[in-house]
Amino acid sequence: xxxxxxxxxxxxxxxxxxxxxxxxxxxxxxxxxxxxxxxxxxxxxxxxxxxxxxxxxxxxxxxxxxxxxxxxxxxxxxxxxxxxxxxxxxxxxxxxxxxxxxxxxxxxxxxxxxxxxxxxxxxxxxxxxxxxxxxxxxxxxxxxxxxxxxxxxxxxxxxxxxxxxxxxxxxxxxxxxxxxxxxxxxxxxxxxxxxxxxxxxxxxxxxxxxxxxxxxxxxxxxxxxxxxxxxxxxxxxxxxxxxxxxxxxxxxxxxxxxxxxxxxxxxxxxxxxxxxxxxxxxxxxxxxxxxxxxxxxxxxxxxxxxxxxxxxxx
Numbered sequence: 001x002x003x004x005x006x007x008x009x010x011x012x013x014x015x016x017x018x019x020x021x022x023x024x025x026x027x028x029x030x031x032x033x034x035x036x037x038x039x040x041x042x043x044x045x046x047x048x049x050x051x052x053x054x055x056x057x058x059x060x061x062x063x064x065x066x067x068x069x070x071x072x073x074x075x076x077x078x079x080x081x082x083x084x085x086x087x088x089x090x091x092x093x094x095x096x097x098x099x100x101x102x103x104x105x106x107x108x109x110x111x112x113x114x115x116x117x118x119x120x121x122x123x124x125x126x127x128x129x130x131x132x133x134x135x136x137x138x139x140x141x142x143x144x145x146x147x148x149x150x151x152x153x154x155x156x157x158x159x160x161x162x163x164x165x166x167x168x169x170x171x172x173x174x175x176x177x178x179x180x181x182x183x184x185x186x187x188x189x190x191x192x193x194x195x196x197x198x199x200x201x202x203x204x205x206x207x208x209x210x211x212x213x214x215x216x217x218x219x220x221x222x223x224x225x226x227x228x229x230x231x232x233x234x235x236x237x238x239x240x241x242x243x244x245x246x247x248x249x250x251x252x253x254x255x256x257x258x259x260x261x262x263x264x265x266x267x268x269x270x271x272x273x274x275x276x277x278x279x280x281x282x283x284x285x286x287x288x289x290x291x292x293x294x295x296x297x298x299x300x301x302x303x304x305x306x307x308x309x310x311x312x313x314x
Contacts, residue, residue: 003075004036004076005037007072008058008063011063014221015220016220017061025060025229028057031043036057051069054068055068055069186202186203186209187203188267188285196280196282197282199283200285201286202251202267202287205289208248208250211246211255211267212246212264213235213244213246214245214264215239215241215242215244215262216242217261219238219239220238220258220259220262220263221257221258222236222239222256222257223237223256224236224253224254224255225254225256226254227252227254228284229284231254234247234253239263251285253284253285255284255285256280257280259279260279260280261278
């Protein structure tokens with residue numbers, strides 16, 4: 001086994017991931033992953049793919065991919081250099097050189113004509129609108145007198161004092177205010193278990209939920225992806241003892257935990273029971289109306305039909 005392969009394998013095992021898990025995350029075939037760990041790069045389809053596969057592998061086990069490529073650049077086979085094609089320039093004929101000379105002179109003449117035209121336009125505008133032209137700020141024909149007339153009385157619009165007063169009495173009953181609307185509570189229901197993946201139903205399905213992951217009693221890697229396994233990562237981090245991470249998510253989401261016995265997962269304050277067994281554990285959280293439509297590529301086929309519901313009211 002090569003030094004690079006040993007480093008990648010150690011990082012994978014520390015996070016409780018198998019080669020099948022790395023295959024699901026990176027979309028790289030398992031036999032290629034085994035060849036990278038063993039340093040057998042001849043199995044890979046080409047030297048160009050070696051760097052790409054190693055970089056993808058390192059990123060998914062929490063390593064700095066650029067630093068790994070830099071440290072082990074002598075071990076990784078370099079891609080084949082591309083052939084350099086030299087262009088041969090034919091000597092220009094005398095007629096072509098003459099045409100280029102006239103083209104340059106024509107372009108320069110056109111630029112000078114354009115500049116002169118701009119100067120003429122500015123000069124004409126300045127002549128027609130001199131800066132020192134007097135501007136009348138007031139109309140002299142407007143007559144201002146000191147005589148003012150009082151406002152005429154509004155005849156015929158005097159309010160009738162005999163009209164009845166429509167003001168409601170102080171004792172008139174007023175309608176009671178409507179009671180405040182209580183937001184729906186969050187419910188998490190266990191649906192089934194396939195291999196190491198537990199499926200849960202989250203209600204209400206619409207809206208944003210707060211997902212919190214907390215590690216107690218050690219350290220462990222956690223990952224959260226959109227939709228299902230292989231989706232875009234929303235969170236990938238190794239949490240130390242007592243650390244927690246909270247993100248806003250919209251179901252469906254896929255959760256991957258390296259150490260289930262050390263990690264507590266809650267959504268909107270509802271603790272999701274994963275059995276607290278040692279080893280890795282996956283969770284698929286689906287909206288209420290989408291339960292039963294997800295798929296999982298796990299190797300185990302044991303299925304549990306028991307359902308468990310956890311509820312919280314914000």
